[in-house]
Amino acid sequence: MTEELGSRARALAVPYYDDALPAHDQFHARRVRNLAVALANRVDEPVDRETLAATAWFHDIGRPRERAGEIDDHGAWAATEATDLLATEPVSDDRIEAISHCLRAHSIRPSSPEPETIEAKLLFDADKLDAAGARGLIRLACIVGERSGRTGERYAVIDDASAHGVESIDGPDITLLREWTRERLDALYTDPARSVGQSRWEFMTTFFEQFERELQTRPPTTRN
CATH class of the missing domain: 1.10.3210.10 (Hypothetical protein af1432)
Structure with missing residues (x-):
């Protein structure tokens, strides 16, 4: 076979x-x-x-x-x-x-064992890279949605507590996606995967910069 x-x-x-x-x-x-x-x-x-x-x-x-x-x-x-x-x-x-x-x-x-073979390392790397880049951002948002959908659990909000001058929000904010991705990219085993990961990380950095700019937009002070 x-x-x-x-x-x-x-x-x-x-x-x-x-x-x-x-x-x-x-x-x-x-x-x-x-x-x-x-x-x-x-x-x-x-x-x-x-x-x-x-x-x-x-x-x-x-x-x-x-x-x-x-x-x-x-x-x-x-x-x-x-x-x-x-x-x-x-x-x-x-x-x-x-x-x-x-x-x-x-x-x-x-608790998972370390990948010892090249096939195991490549599988690990490919799986982690699917959480990076443009498609990775969408996929991570889906994961947050899955966890938020569990009964009685508010897993995350699409915001940044610090941008609104409050100490905390009920659950992790959007920076969770950045942390998840960085954790996975830092764990990659092979040089080709790290190269792909760097390219995808650069895109995500641009995305998060735009996200932060949008958060800084304040509503007008006058009331309609």
């Missing part, structure tokens, strides 16, 4: 995204797959691109269950689920283990 693993993984993974919200849906998986393969073309080490493509399709299949509170770690769950799915396919044990490691190591959470 050397030339078909990526395609087969896509067929197996896509149904798991039926209940996914926009930030972690099959289109996110496709973007991660495309970017991971593009980054693989820019590294000096040999890369198993079919394994890499498969991990991209599988990496967020557990997100709907995690959102529903059915599981705690979507990466670990995806690793187990992908292993079970591929056990019935003509895929070697070594390759299944390589995919499992990539899935367990793709999250930025402290």
Whole structure:
């Protein structure tokens, strides 16, 4: 299944995204797959691109269950689920283990293991880059919306407390997006990913500068 693993993984993974919200849906998986393969073309080490493509399709299949509170770690769950799915396919044990490691190591959470293979590092980097740049800003806003939509939780407001002379707002403000992106870009493993990340960060810096200018606009003092 050397030339078909990526395609087969896509067929197996896509149904798991039926209940996914926009930030972690099959289109996110496709973007991660495309970017991971593009980054693989820019590294000096040999890369198993079919394994890499498969991990991209599988990496967020557990997100709907995690959102529903059915599981705690979507990466670990995806690793187990992908292993079970591929056990019935003509895929070697070594390759299944390589995919499992990539899935367990793709999250930025402290409990996730460090990526040890080039495929795991490229998956991690591609996933984090999808939270940077123009599309990344939209995706991060979707994530904030998802969290705000949880019962009884006001996760964030689109504002900046300091711009209005108040000490705090009920929840993180827009600077949360800047912090999330910077955290992910600082964690990248490969040089090609860092290059892409720098370009996307420059765009986001321009966006945040414009955002701050808009916040400084004050309403007229006279009443209509």
